[in-house]
Amino acid sequence: MEHPFFHVSFAPNVKLVSTVRRFTAEFYERVLVDQEVSEKVALATHELLENAVAYAVDGETGVRIEVVEDLLTIKTWNRASPDRVESLRAAIDQMNQEKDADKYYQAMLEKTAYRTDGSGLGLARIRAEADMRISYAIETDRVCIEATTSLNRPLHGRKGVQ
Amino acid sequence: MNIELPKLAGGVISAEASGDAGVVRVRFSGTADLEAKDDLEVFVKKLHREAVRLSATKVIVDFRELEFMNSSCFKIFVAWLAQVRDLEATQQYRIHLLSNPNLLWQRRSLAALSCFAVDLVAIET
Numbered sequence: 001m002e003h004p005f006f007h008v009s010f011a012p013n014v015k016l017v018s019t020v021r022r023f024t025a026e027f028y029e030r031v032l033v034d035q036e037v038s039e040k041v042a043l044a045t046h047e048l049l050e051n052a053v054a055y056a057v058d059g060e061t062g063v064r065i066e067v068v069e070d071l072l073t074i075k076t077w078n079r080a081s082p083d084r085v086e087s088l089r090a091a092i093d094q095m096n097q098e099k100d101a102d103k104y105y106q107a108m109l110e111k112t113a114y115r116t117d118g119s120g121l122g123l124a125r126i127r128a129e130a131d132m133r134i135s136y137a138i139e140t141d142r143v144c145i146e147a148t149t150s151l152n153r154p155l156h157g158r159k160g161v162q
Numbered sequence: 163m164n165i166e167l168p169k170l171a172g173g174v175i176s177a178e179a180s181g182d183a184g185v186v187r188v189r190f191s192g193t194a195d196l197e198a199k200d201d202l203e204v205f206v207k208k209l210h211r212e213a214v215r216l217s218a219t220k221v222i223v224d225f226r227e228l229e230f231m232n233s234s235c236f237k238i239f240v241a242w243l244a245q246v247r248d249l250e251a252t253q254q255y256r257i258h259l260l261s262n263p264n265l266l267w268q269r270r271s272l273a274a275l276s277c278f279a280v281d282l283v284a285i286e287t
Binding site for chain 2: 014015017018021035036039040043046047050054105106109110112113114115118119121122125128129
C-alpha cells in the first residue's frame with residue numbers, strides 16, 4: 001500500500017464530525033501499524049474538523065489524510081470570516097513560538113478554565129496529546145490547517161508487515 | 163447522602179450519579195462531542211454544586227465507557243477542576259478519575275487534567 005490517502009468533503013454539520021472521525025479511525029487502523037498513533041491522529045482529525053465546521057462560512061468543508069514516506073498529514077479546509085482568519089493565524093503563530101508543547105498546553109488549560117467563549121484548546125491539544133506539528137496556509141478567506149507527524153513504524157501492506 | 167442530580171441521557175452521552183458516605187460517584191458513557199457539550203456542562207455544574215452541598219470528600223468519575231471527548235467538553239472538566247481548586251481548603255474534595263487503558267486518548271487527556279490540579283486529582287486504571 002504505497003502513498004495511501006483518504007479525502008472527503010461535506011456540508012458543515014456538527015453531527016457529521018463524529019461520523020467522519022469513526023470513518024477515518026477505520027482508515028488509520030487499516031493503514032497504520034501502531035494503534036496508539038491511530039488513536040492520536042483520530043483525535044487530531046476530530047478536533048480539526050470541529051474547528052473547520054464551526055467556523056465555515058459557506059457550504060463546504062473538507063479533510064484529506066495522506067501518508068507520504070513516513071510522514072502522515074491531516075489537512076482540513078474551509079472558508080472563514082476575516083476575523084476568524086486573523087485570530088487563527090495569531091493563535092497558531094503564538095503556539096508555535098513556544099517550543100514545549102506540554103508547557104503551552106498547560107498554560108492554555110489555565111487560560112481556558114475561566115473562559116466563557118469556546119475552549120481555544122483544540123490546536124494545543126493536537127500538538128501536545130497527538131504529538132503533531134500544526135501549520136496553516138491562508139488565501140484570502142480560504143483557510144487550510146495541516147497537522148503532521150512522523151511515523152516510526154511502517155504501514156500495513158508494506159514489505160515485512162502483516 | 164441524598165444526591166439531587168438527574169441522570170443525563172442525551173443523544174450521544176449519558177451520565178448517572180450516586181452518593182454514599184461522603185463519596186459521590188458518577189459514570190459517563192457514550193461520546194462527549196459538540197452535540198453533548200451543553201448537556202454535559204449543565205450536568206457537571208450541578209455535580210459540583212451537589213458535591214459542595216453534601217460536603218463530599220471525594221468524587222469518583224468513571225470514564226471507562228466514554229469513547230471520546232473533544233476539547234470543548236474537556237474544557238468543562240478543566241473549568242470544574244479550577245472551581246474545586248478555588249474553594250477554601252476545607253470545602254475542597256478529591257477527584258478520582260477511572261480510566262480505560264484500551265481507550266488510549268484517555269491516557270494523555272486525563273494525565274493533562276491531573277497536571278492541571280495535581281493536588282486534587284488521582285487517576286486509576
